[in-house]
Amino acid sequence: CLDQVPHGPLRILSMCAGDGRDLIGVLQSHRRRADAEAFLVELNGQSVSDGIRQAEASGLDGVVKFIQADATDYLTYRNLAPCDIVLVSGVWGHVPASDRASLIYALASFCNSGGKVIWTRKISKGEHRLKELQSMFDEASWSPVRQSLSSDRKWAVSTYLYRGPALDVPTNGRIFTFRKKAG
Numbered sequence: 001c002l003d004q005v006p007h008g009p010l011r012i013l014s015m016c017a018g019d020g021r022d023l024i025g026v027l028q029s030h031r032r033r034a035d036a037e038a039f040l041v042e043l044n045g046q047s048v049s050d051g052i053r054q055a056e057a058s059g060l061d062g063v064v065k066f067i068q069a070d071a072t073d074y075l076t077y078r079n080l081a082p083c084d085i086v087l088v089s090g091v092w093g094h095v096p097a098s099d100r101a102s103l104i105y106a107l108a109s110f111c112n113s114g115g116k117v118i119w120t121r122k123i124s125k126g127e128h129r130l131k132e133l134q135s136m137f138d139e140a141s142w143s144p145v146r147q148s149l150s151s152d153r154k155w156a157v158s159t160y161l162y163r164g165p166a167l168d169v170p171t172n173g174r175i176f177t178f179r180k181k182a183g
Contacts, residue, residue, distance in 0.1 A: 001116045001159065002032045005084045012038040013080055013110055014087040015071045020051035020064060022089045028058040038064045039080045041071045072178050074106070074170045081110040081169045088119040092133060099176035100133070104140055106175040111162040116145060124154040134158070141165075 002010070010032065014023055017040035027033050038060075042048050048068045055064040069076040071091075086107055095103055107117050123130050137144070141164025148157050 001085050001118060002026070002030055002036070004116075005032070005035075008035065009037065010035050010085070011080075011083040012036055012085045012087070013077075013083040014038065014040045014089070016089075016091045016094075017042045017047075017051070017066070017071075017087070018044070018090075019047045019054060020066070021054070022087055024051070024054050024058050024060060024064060027060055027063065033060070033063060036063055039067055039083075040064060041067045041069055041076055041080075043068065043070055072175050074173050074175060077106075077110060077169050078171065082112040082115065082166060083110055084112055084115050086110050086115065086117045088117060090120055090122075092119065092121045092129075094178050094180065094182050095176045096179055096182045097132075100136060103176050104136055104142075106169075108141060108162055108164055109167040109169045113162060113164065113166050115162045116159055117142075117162065118157065118159045121156045121158070122154060123149070123156050127156075130156045130158075 012023065020040050023038055023040065027036055027038065040051060045068060048066045051066050055061055111117065121130050121133055137160050141162060142160040143163055145159040145161050
């Protein structure tokens with residue numbers, strides 16, 4: 001996705017980013033690292049501290065910016081969107097089924113028109129979990145770009161292109177209710 005963003009500045013957002021391992025290693029050696037401005041939202045203070053250290057050790061201080069805040073609150077994103085790439089890694093299993101459409105709407109509001117969302121979904125308990133999310137994205141202003149499964153078929157990685165209009169990020173409200181095991 002980094003290679004496909006037009007030349008010039010690019011913005012990346014990672015929700016529930018943990019220590020940033022999904023992005024830091026990629027940006028560290030990528031030719032577009034100097035173009036990037038990445039915002040990693042994570043509530044856990046230890047993960048944020050670990051991620052800041054890793055970003056600094058990778059020469060990405062000033063490029064990767066950790067924001068210790070609630071990733072489920074629209075207020076957190078008021079100055080971060082719109083972005084060219086949005087990462088949602090390991091999040092869907094914490095989102096109750098009743099809140100998934102709300103998260104997909106939020107992702108649209110976080111993206112530039114033409115932006116991409118990369119998300120993962122644990123599927124070790126059945127690929128129906130993947131198909132459910134795919135159908136929700138198919139009903140909105142999204143086009144699938146790439147879908148793949150891990151070699152052990154426990155995880156799916158999906159990339160979708162947002163082809164809808166630019167949306168304003170709501171100024172307040174909850175995107176979803178975080179649950180330890182939402183399914």
